[in-house]
Every structure is written in C-alpha cells, then in structure tokens.
Amino acid sequence: MKKHNELEEKPRLFTGSYLMVWIANFMMYFSFYFVTPLLPLYLRDEFNADKAMIGLVLSGYSVAALAIRFFSGYIVDRFSRKKVLMIGYAAFALFFAGYYITGSIVLFAIIRTLHGAPFGLTSVSSNTVAIDVLPSQRRGEGIGYWGLSNNFAMAVGPTLSLLLYGTYNNYNLLFTVSLFVALLGLVVNSFVECKYRPPVMEKKKMSLDRFLLVKGWSQGICIALIAMSYGILSTYIAIYSKDVLNITTGTGTFFMLFAFGLILSRFVGVKALSKGFAVRNATYGVIVVAIGYAIFAFWQNLYGYYISAVVIGFGQASMYPAVQTMFLNMTTNDKRGTANATILTSWDLGIGIGIIGGGYVAEHLGGYNSAFLLSAAVSLISVIFFLSYAKNAYLKNRIRN
Numbered sequence: 419m420k421k422h423n424e425l426e427e428k429p430r431l432f433t434g435s436y437l438m439v440w441i442a443n444f445m446m447y448f449s450f451y452f453v454t455p456l457l458p459l460y461l462r463d464e465f466n467a468d469k470a471m472i473g474l475v476l477s478g479y480s481v482a483a484l485a486i487r488f489f490s491g492y493i494v495d496r497f498s499r500k501k502v503l504m505i506g507y508a509a510f511a512l513f514f515a516g517y518y519i520t521g522s523i524v525l526f527a528i529i530r531t532l533h534g535a536p537f538g539l540t541s542v543s544s545n546t547v548a549i550d551v552l553p554s555q556r557r558g559e560g561i562g563y564w565g566l567s568n569n570f571a572m573a574v575g576p577t578l579s580l581l582l583y584g585t586y587n588n589y590n591l592l593f594t595v596s597l598f599v600a601l602l603g604l605v606v607n608s609f610v611e612c613k614y615r616p617p618v619m620e621k622k623k624m625s626l627d628r629f630l631l632v633k634g635w636s637q638g639i640c641i642a643l644i645a646m647s648y649g650i651l652s653t654y655i656a657i658y659s660k661d662v663l664n665i666t667t668g669t670g671t672f673f674m675l676f677a678f679g680l681i682l683s684r685f686v687g688v689k690a691l692s693k694g695f696a697v698r699n700a701t702y703g704v705i706v707v708a709i710g711y712a713i714f715a716f717w718q719n720l721y722g723y724y725i726s727a728v729v730i731g732f733g734q735a736s737m738y739p740a741v742q743t744m745f746l747n748m749t750t751n752d753k754r755g756t757a758n759a760t761i762l763t764s765w766d767l768g769i770g771i772g773i774i775g776g777g778y779v780a781e782h783l784g785g786y787n788s789a790f791l792l793s794a795a796v797s798l799i800s801v802i803f804f805l806s807y808a809k810n811a812y813l814k815n816r817i818r819n
Contacts, residue, residue: 428555428556429553429555429556430553431552431553431556431559431560431563433551434609434611435551435609435610435611435612436548436551436552436560438606438607438609438610439544439547439548439551439607439610440548440563440564440567441567441603441606442507442544442603442604442606442607442610443544443548443564443567443568443603444567444568444570444571444603445571445599445600445602445603445606446507446510446537446540446541446544446571446600446603447567447568447571447572447575448571448574448575448596448599449510449511449514449575449596449597449599449600449603450537450571450575450596451571451572451575451576451579451673452575452576452578452579452592452595452596452599453514453517453579453592453593453596454576454652454653455576455579455580455652455655455656455669455673456579456580456583456589456592456656457476457530458472458476458653458654458656458657459656459657459660460589461475461476461523461526462657464589465522465523465526467523468781469654469777469780469781470777470778470780470781470782471523471777472653472657472777473653473773473774473775473776473777473778473780473781474527474774474777475523475526475527475530476530476653476773476777477770477773477774477777478527478530478531478534479530479531479533479534479537480534480649480766480767480769480770480773481531481534481766481770482531482532482533482534482535482538483534483535483537483538483541483762483766484534484538484763484766484767484770485535485538486534486535486536486538486539487538487539487541487542487759487762487763487766488630488759488763490538490539490542490543490755490759491542491630491753491755491756491757491758491759491760492755492756492759493539493755494542494543494546494755494758494759495753495754495755495756498612499543499546499547499550499612499755500547500610500612502539502543503540503543503544503547503607503610504604504607504608505539506536506539506540506543507536507540507544507600507603507604507607508536508604509535509536509539509540510533510536510537510540510600511597511600511601511603511604512597513529513532513533513536514533514593514596514597514600515593515597516529516532516533517529517530517590517593518590518593534766538762538766541762542755542758542759542762543755544607545564545758545762546754546755546758547610547612548560548564549561549746549754549758550612550613550754551610551611551612551613557746561739561742561743561746562684562739563684564739565680565684565735565738565739566680566681566684569677569680569681569684569731569735570677570681572673572676572677572680573673573674573676573677573678573680573681574677575673576669576670576673577670577671577673577674578595578670579592579595580656580669580670581670582595630756630759630760630763631745631748631749631753631756631757631760633748633811633815634744634745634748634757634760634761634812634815636803636807636808636811636812637741637744637745637761637764637808637811637812638760638761638763638764639764639803639808640704640741640800640803640804640808641738641741641761641764641765641768642764642765642767642768642771643768643796643797643799643800643803644704644707644734644737644738644768644797644800645764645765645766645767645768645769645772646768646769646771646772646775646793646796647707647711647768647772647793647794647796647797647800648730648734648768648769648772648793649768649769649770649771649772649773649776650772650773650775650776650789650790650792650793651711651714651730651790651793653772653773653776653777654776654777654780654786654789655669655672656669657786658786658790659672659723661786662785662786662787663720663723665720668720668723668724671724672723672724672727673727675724675727675728675731676727676728676730676731677731678728678731679727679728679729679730679731679732679733679734679735680731680732680734680735681735682731682732682735683703683731683732683733683734683735683736684735684739686736696740696741696743696744696747697740697744697809697812697813698740699736699737699739699740700736700737700740700741700744700804700809701804701805701809702733702736702737703733703734703735703736703737703738703740704733704737704797704800704801704804704805705733705801706729706730706732706733706736706737707729707730707733707734707737707797707800708733708794708797708798708800708801709729709733710726710727710728710729710730710731710732710733710797711726711730711790711793711794711797712794712797712798713725713726713729714726714730714790714793714794715787715790715791715793715794716794718787741761742758742761744812744816745757745758745760745761747812747816747817748812748815748816748817749817750817772793772796775789775792776789776792776793777789779792
C-alpha cells in the first residue's frame with residue numbers, strides 16, 4: 419500500500435511549460451544544426467576558403483558563445499530567467515537574416531561570430547528554465563529527456579538541409595528555413611510559465627565563483643576534450659565525405675545514425691540518472707565515445723563511417739546528461755544558471771579549439787585523416803583524465819546524490 423501511495427504522489431514530469439521549452443529548444447538547435455554541416459562547403463564554394471581559413475572563420479561562433487557564457491550564468495541567476503531567455507532567443511533568430519548580406523568572407527566572419535553570443539546566452543537560459551520547471555524528485559530523469567530535444571534536432575536538421583541543398587543548391591534557402599524555425603521557437607517560448615524566483619542579490623566581492631562553478635573544473639575539462647573531438651568531426655565531416663569518401667548524401671545518414679545512438683542511449687540511461695547513477699553513466703559514456711572516434715579514425719570506409727556514428731552518439735548521450743547532473747549536484751538551486759553556464763562554456767571552449775585545431779592539422783599536417791586521428795587521441799585523453807581524477811573530484815565535492 420505504501421508503494422502504491424508513493425507512485426500516486428509522484429509528480430508529473432511532462433508539464434505544459436516543460437513541453438513548451440523542450441519544443442523551443444528543439445527549434446533552436448534545429449536552426450543551428452540545419453546550417454552548420456554545410457557552412458564549410460559554403461565558405462569554400464562562395465569565397466574559395468582553404469581548410470585553415472574555414473576553421474578560423476567558423477571558430478568565431480564558439481568564441482563568442484564562450485565569451486557570453488562566462489557571464490550568462492550570473493545573468494540568468496541575477497535577472498528574470500524568462501526575460502533573459504526571450505531576449506537571447508529573439509537575437510539568435512534574427513541573426514540568421516544577416517547571412518543574406520554576406521558579400522565577403524570578412525563580413526560573413528563578423529556576422530557568424532556575433533551570432534554565437536545570443537546562442538550562448540539562450541542555451542544557458544533555456545537549460546536553466548527547463549530545470550526550474552521540473553519537479554525536484556524527477557530532475558535527473560527530466561534532464562535525460564531534455565537532451566532529446568537537442569538529439570532530435572541533430573537527427574532531423576542536417577539530414578533535411580543536405581537533402582534540400584542537394585535538390586536546390588541554394589544556400590540562402592537554408593538560411594531562410596533556419597530563420598523561420600527559430601522565429602517559431604521564439605513564439606513557443608513565450609508560452610512557458612516560470613515560477614517567480616528571487617534574484618541572487620549577494621553582496622560579495624567579485625570572484626570567478628560568480629560566473630563559473632570553479633570546483634567543477636575537472637569535469638569541465640572532460641567536457642571540453644569530448645567537445646574538441648566533436649568540433650573536428652561535426653565541422654569537417656561533410657567536406658571530408660564529399661572530397662575523400664566521394665559520397666554526398668552519406669553525411670545526412672551519418673547524422674541520422676549519430677542521433678539514433680543519442681536517442682537510444684537517452685532512453686536506456688535516463689532511468690539510471692533518476693536513480694543517482696550519474697558517475698556510472700559518465701564513465702560508460704566517455705569510454706564508448708573514445709571507442710567511436712577510434713573506429714572513425716582507423717576504419718576508413720563506409721562500414722566504419724556509419725558504425726562510428728551510432729557508437730559516438732550512444733556514448734555522448736550517456737556522458738553529457740550525466741556530467742550535467744554531476745554539475746548540478748555540486749551546487750545549490752540558486753546557482754543552477756552558473757552550473758549550466760560552466761558546462762556549456764566548457765563545451766564551447768572544446769568546440770572552438772577543435773574547429774581551429776582540426777582546420778590547421780587538415781591544412782598543414784596530412785589532411786582530414788590526420789584531423790580525425792587528433793579527435794581520437796583527444797577523446798582517449800578524456801577517458802584517462804576522467805577515470806584518474808575527475809570522477810573522484812566529483813565524489814569529494816558533491817553536496818547531494
């Protein structure tokens with residue numbers, strides 16, 4: 419009878435506000451992933467950019483997102499989270515219109531770089547609002563399902579954009595679709611209802627703790643290393659597929675399989691997160707990710723290409739929400755924005771380094787094959803660092819299970 423009553427009292431997970439912010443987050447990431455895989459081809463075709471220049475130009479987005487995320491956690495905790503979310507989302511959507519006027523690579527680089535700032539702010543505020551509307555008893559489970567909004571976008575976005583580009587060969591059409599979907603997401607977000615939370619009004623000396631979760635630095639390094647590998651892969655896979663493997667539609671299939679691995683892992687691992695097995699999920703995740711990148715780097719044919727997509731996706735979806743839960747378990751509820759900003763800052767840092775480093779290696783040190791070997795090596799380093807230090811550091815610093 420007691421167990422039956424506990425089940426009846428279990429709070430509802432999929433509330434109206436959670437579903438709305440979930441859908442809006444899907445639309446934001448759909449807009450992002452819809453154009454991202456084809457931007458290297460766009461820069462090469464429209465501006466005759468080489469590999470190193472492509473890496474330099476595209477890294478600006480991550481640099482701007484990284485810069486704003488350093489402050490976004492404080493902003494989200496200090497001001498109304500709903501207002502911050504709406505302002506950031508509106509700016510993110512409108513920047514897609516700027517791509518229509520990029521008549522030179524310099525102008526494109528400026529607009530693309532500036533676009534990263536609202537993306538950084540919106541992703542932090544969206545994550546934080548989602549956590550706010552989740553019942554505390556089911557937060558770990560909700561975080562796992564939350565990641566599916568990104569995963570579905572990753573599956574659908576690149577696949578549709580590659581199909582659309584293959585049919586119409588028109589980059590402006592891709593920018594139009596991203597603009598429209600992002601504006602629709604802004605409308606959806608306007609229906610999200612957030613409970614009032616008093617802003618953080620602490621009168622403390624300015625310190626790094628106001629902006630980042632300093633005691634989570636080792637987990638942040640692990641995220642940055644994984645992101646570096648992913649930055650190399652996601653940025654250069656379309657052009658690598660076309661120039662080296664001689665396939666054009668395969669990139670869309672790769673991202674679909676990658677997303678399949680992500681989604682499968684989320685459904686398998688979400689219950690474990692709800693039971694407090696964050697460390698176990700993170701451990702499995704970083705190991706599987708490293709195996710996936712090794713398959714991609716060393717098994718250079720279509721079999722390795724597609725199998726690695728599922729493996730990397732499965733591992734990444736196990737690792738990321740688990741580490742996010744670890745961050746939240748190391749801080750108090752009023753610092754959720756700071757915790758989310760820290761993990762996303764780490765991700766942006768890794769993505770930016772990966773894009774620049776991958777482009778340099780591809781241009782000067784042996785082509786794309788060498789760049790993907792770098793991604794495999796970096797993911798192996800993340801495994802070693804997590805198992806030897808970061809895992810124990812979390813167990814020492816956590817304030818809840």
